[in-house]
Amino acid sequence: MSDEKTPVLRPFPNSLCHRCQHLRVVESAKGSVFLKCTALPQKYPSQPVLLCPAFQPKPAESAS
Numbered sequence: 001m002s003d004e005k006t007p008v009l010r011p012f013p014n015s016l017c018h019r020c021q022h023l024r025v026v027e028s029a030k031g032s033v034f035l036k037c038t039a040l041p042q043k044y045p046s047q048p049v050l051l052c053p054a055f056q057p058k059p060a061e062s063a064s
């Protein structure tokens with residue numbers, strides 16, 4: 001389990017998915033973390049993803 005003070009450790013930090021707006025990080029009841037894609041037919045593509053035709057960059061988190 002995690003809360004705001006203990007962020008989930010994300011697997012495959014070099015994956016392109018972490019910079020993509022289609023990524024959902026899913027944590028199982030046992031604490032395992034999975035990278036779920038909401039754009040591709042296969043919801044859990046082989047990681048790490050280095051190239052992806054469906055990649056959409058996340059919007060900037062802050063505009064200052």
Ligand code: SF4
Pocket residue numbers: 016017020021022023024036037038039040045049052053054055056
């Ligand atoms: S669209 Fe591609 S880069 Fe984005 S989350 Fe899905 S697999 Fe990863």
